Amino acid sequence: MTRTRIKICGITRPEDALCAVHSGADAIGLVFYPPSPRAVSIEQAREVASVVPPLVTLVALFVDATAQEIARVLESVPVGLIQFHGNEDAAFCGQFHRPWIKAIRIKDDLDVAAACGAYDAASGVLLDAWQEGVPGGTGKTFEWSRAEGRTSLPVVLAGGLNSSNVGSAIKTLGPWAVDVSGGVEVSPGIKDAGKIEQFIAAVRVADQQRAEE
Numbered sequence: 001m002t003r004t005r006i007k008i009c010g011i012t013r014p015e016d017a018l019c020a021v022h023s024g025a026d027a028i029g030l031v032f033y034p035p036s037p038r039a040v041s042i043e044q045a046r047e048v049a050s051v052v053p054p055l056v057t058l059v060a061l062f063v064d065a066t067a068q069e070i071a072r073v074l075e076s077v078p079v080g081l082i083q084f085h086g087n088e089d090a091a092f093c094g095q096f097h098r099p100w101i102k103a104i105r106i107k108d109d110l111d112v113a114a115a116c117g118a119y120d121a122a123s124g125v126l127l128d129a130w131q132e133g134v135p136g137g138t139g140k141t142f143e144w145s146r147a148e149g150r151t152s153l154p155v156v157l158a159g160g161l162n163s164s165n166v167g168s169a170i171k172t173l174g175p176w177a178v179d180v181s182g183g184v185e186v187s188p189g190i191k192d193a194g195k196i197e198q199f200i201a202a203v204r205v206a207d208q209q210r211a212e213e
């Protein structure tokens with residue numbers, strides 16, 4: 001049975017990281033983008049990292065940060081994967097000797113195959129909703145079928161997911177992983193244990209249904 005991997009993004013507190021991990025999350029996302037209400041400092045990130053056990057991936061998310069800013073985080077925080085969420089090109093993303101994924105925001109007129117193809121050296125692409133002036137964490141979905149068969153890279157599906165819609169998202173696209181932030185929150189950056197558990201349970205139900213098809 002394919003087990004859809006689960007990333008809980010925008011974690012700011014160790015207790016939320018622990019809750020996500022104990023509920024079955026595979027990855028914890030830390031937002032290093034100061035304008036975000038979910039942004040963490042290096043100190044906060046280290047506190048979160050200190051409770052994350054081995055074999056759970058800590059993902060550091062940047063939006064058009066400088067190479068120096070990114071290097072400073074990588075020196076201090078045990079980051080397993082970098083998520084680039086801005087206008088970074090593939091050469092920039094590849095310079096940190098760390099696995100990385102690139103967020104592709106699905107605007108109406110976007111050629112999804114070409115946009116993903118520009119990052120074929122990535123470990124995967126994170127497909128997210130597009131909203132003018134908001135680089136991520138929008139709480140919005142996009143038309144998942146638009147991404148069907150458009151890339152051979154592993155797909156991390158994001159954007160407006162929650163326990164009610166993640167099952168149909170998995171059924172439509174069969175992504176390698178799903179990513180959620182707002183759908184498991186009480187308020188930006190503060191996660192809800194019950195919502196995390198429900199989200200992960202919904203992913204497992206969808207996995208089971210796919211296996212039985």
Ligand SMILES: O=C(O)c1ccccc1NCC(=O)[C@H](O)[C@H](O)COP(=O)(O)O
Nearest residue numbers: 009036135136137138139159160181182
């Ligand atoms: O979460 C943020 O505030 C954020 C800000 C700027 C760029 C990216 C951001 N989050 C990226 C994520 O990985 C989110 O999980 C993804 O966009 C989905 O968010 P949501 O729609 O709230 O589930």
